[in-house]
Amino acid sequence: MKVGTPEKFIVKGKRLDGRAPDEIRPIKIEAGVLKRADGSARVEWGGNIAVAACYGPREVHPRHMAKPDKAVLRINYNMAPFSVSDRKRPGTDRRSMEISKVTSEALEPVVFTHLYPNTAIDVFVEILNAAAGTRCTGITAASVAIADAGIPMKDLVPACAAGKVGGEIVVDLCDIEDNFGEADLPMAIIPRTGDISLLQMDGNFTPSEFKKAFEMAKTGCEQVYKVQMDALRNKYGKME
Template identity: 60%
Template sequence: MGNVGAKDVPVLLSPEGLRIDGRRVDELRPIKIQAGALKHADGSAFVEWGANKVMAAVYGPREVHPRHLQQNTKAVIQCKYNMAAFSVDERKRPGLDRRSQEISKVIAEALESVVFVEEFPRTSIDVYIEVLQANAGTRCAGIVAASVALADAGIPMVDLLPAVAVGKAGGALVLDLKKEEDNFGEADLPMALVPQSGRLVLLQMEGHMTPAELSQALDMGVAGCRQIYERMKAALRERYAVEPAAEGSA
């Protein structure tokens, strides 16, 4: 981010109510999801969402490494969120940092709340999220990719887990922040929704909102998640197009 002079702050919301990339306040960036993008993983997904490109791979349930993390009554979900060095304009120093550890942890916990972990005691479900190109909202893109990958891996779960951020930019609540809105906006509120139950299993906030704004932002986010949910389902249906019916085979 670095220091930016006031004259560099972009106009985040035009007088006509359009955003920096021409979207309306409640409009998502274009999103494209491919299920089963990797051959060797048990499940995988590639998500292009605005200028974000995120790959997720799921392995397992399998033996737990390191062993001491094994749980006798359920599977552990180990998530590793990582940003490639080339994913942002200025080279991102590779490896673990506080941010990626936090994101790994909150994503693992969000996924654990939808996966039927009790069905696979003493095993590990390993989720790898690689951000190849980042433009704000990568944790949400990571959750979307990871949950499509989990379904692709045949892992039993309550539901897919769509996620999106709502923010405040140029004084207005906006859905699905892009980089400039994230950097120069007033608030960022990522969330992940379980559509089946309507529960939120991830909710974080940075910045400032009034209670009334928060309430409205949650409604916007839930509506956004439901749109993303449809895209996730479509991606899985495309990958697993049902074989044409045939009475009696060869």
């Protein structure tokens, strides 16, 4: 057992931060927070803070990445050096490259990329504070930023994780649960179809635990989806 592991993760039905096992952390989303980007969003979720900026469709650089039949969708995930306990060295590392890739793939299915051949749609996700669940916060933000840029989409993509801590299945892991828990399952869904566009897992689940965690993450996604929709309604709902 790792040093610092709490003796119990759940006491009298409450988790270390006072939540119920199936309760997500408070989430706040605002669309259109940046002036220069074509579309943007800020998501505050638990202790996580992510800002996403979307450009495009625009010219592709480097040119050889261009696709003749559709736009390339590129999500770039980046952590600020001060967003974590031990200062993160600025720049791309293997972890952020992987997250950028799976995030792009999570959003690709909902964006009408075939309408814009030979162009790029770029989204830059900045993690300003990290508190477990930054990739889900990032996907949630990126999806609202693309919508805010006016790019046609089939749906928004919410993301949420579930995991196992002290043998119990819980949704939306907090810092300690993420560090010392037994499993983590981040997931992104396309609510209108119920399809899953991102699924990762590390740790240990029995088949029944996995099923429970999957359902919990899905319910979490649906809750996040409502907040995403409200963010767009808040910005555009009042427009004539």
